[in-house]
Amino acid sequence: MKRTPKAAARRRSKLLPATNAAISRSQKQQKKKIAKTEGESEVSKSIELLLIKRIASSEHDSCRPMNVQDLVYNFTPETKRYAYKSGFATGELASIHFPGALTLERILAAAGFGKVIYYPFPDAVKITSARKMSSFSFGTNSHMFESGLIAGFLSRETARRVEAIETHCVLNNSSFCQFEASRRIDPYLGLTSIGSFDKLSELLAEGIDAEPCSFNNDYYLISLLPLLQKPLLNSVSKLMYILGKRLGEERPEARSEIPKILRYLHIPGNVSENVHAVNLQYPHELSMSGFVLLSTFLLRGYIATALKSRSSVFQRVSKGAYMASIKIE
Numbered sequence: 001m002k003r004t005p006k007a008a009a010r011r012r013s014k015l016l017p018a019t020n021a022a023i024s025r026s027q028k029q030q031k032k033k034i035a036k037t038e039g040e041s042e043v044s045k046s047i048e049l050l051l052i053k054r055i056a057s058s059e060h061d062s063c064r065p066m067n068v069q070d071l072v073y074n075f076t077p078e079t080k081r082y083a084y085k086s087g088f089a090t091g092e093l094a095s096i097h098f099p100g101a102l103t104l105e106r107i108l109a110a111a112g113f114g115k116v117i118y119y120p121f122p123d124a125v126k127i128t129s130a131r132k133m134s135s136f137s138f139g140t141n142s143h144m145f146e147s148g149l150i151a152g153f154l155s156r157e158t159a160r161r162v163e164a165i166e167t168h169c170v171l172n173n174s175s176f177c178q179f180e181a182s183r184r185i186d187p188y189l190g191l192t193s194i195g196s197f198d199k200l201s202e203l204l205a206e207g208i209d210a211e212p213c214s215f216n217n218d219y220y221l222i223s224l225l226p227l228l229q230k231p232l233l234n235s236v237s238k239l240m241y242i243l244g245k246r247l248g249e250e251r252p253e254a255r256s257e258i259p260k261i262l263r264y265l266h267i268p269g270n271v272s273e274n275v276h277a278v279n280l281q282y283p284h285e286l287s288m289s290g291f292v293l294l295s296t297f298l299l300r301g302y303i304a305t306a307l308k309s310r311s312s313v314f315q316r317v318s319k320g321a322y323m324a325s326i327k328i329e
């Protein structure tokens with residue numbers, strides 16, 4: 001089947017179920033204002049390549065929290081497939097420019113999988129991570145982006161198509177993650193997903209309460225990039241808004257909860273006195289308009305119910321990185 005950019009865009013737009021959450025006119029206008037500042041060019045291959053280059057050129061000891069992209073990728077069978085395909089493309093790109101097993105090990109270490117043990121067999125590869133990360137339960141194959149990445153990398157390295165599947169996962173009550181790659185695997189067999197908004201918001205709340213851990217920002221962005229592509233970005237932002245609203249209903253203590261949400265998103269920031277504004281200082285590595293949109297929507301959804309307030313976003317670029325201020329009315 002011929003793949004066109006339009007067809008790809010249509011596929012992305014169908015990934016998340018239509019959400020009828022009321023997003024007010026002012027919020028829509030704000031969204032346009034933010035979105036139009038940069039186009040799809042910012043999610044180009046060159047950024048991805050730069051991130052891969054940085055990761056491939058040094059050792060890493062990153063940890064792996066349950067990030068917002070993990071939640072979105074595990075939401076539906078369609079988002080899981082999208083995660084796998086996106087990871088596959090990233091893995092291929094990495095192998096084209098930085099071939100060799102060391103690159104894959106470094107990428108997986110940056111992804112927070114700890115020390116990677118790599119067992120190559122004539123017709124299969126087993127990759128095990130020894131790091132225990134959390135006790136969340138998502139179901140099987142939770143790290144789909146990484147399964148795809150391994151498959152893409154190894155397909156390119158071995159010059160023949162292989163697929164990968166995660167056979168054990170820390171997000172499915174295992175004490176380690178393990179991936180297997182071979183030509184005979186069907187990566188989509190028996191996929192389970194989070195499936196409901198209730199479960200998704202429950203997991204988000206757990207993620208926000210989890211111990212902070214320092215994740216590699218380059219990898220954070222690589223695994224987020226597929227969600228920052230239009231038109232999918234609009235659906236993901238709406239989803240963030242809905243999840244934020246649910247969180248606000250359950251946890252209206254804004255002064256203590258907002259800093260936790262910021263920490264969860266890996267964005268330094270603060271809440272002003274009397275909770276009139278939330279100020280976000282995006283790190284250089286995460287300073288992209290799509291990420292500003294996604295993260296401020298989660299916070300604005302939270303503000304809408306926790307503080308029963310409308311909000312607006314003001315953003316500017318300072319010293320090459322975004323700063324955003326959410327004003328609470």
Ligand SMILES: [Zn+2]
Pocket residue numbers: 142143166168169170171176177178
């Ligand atoms: Zn896993």
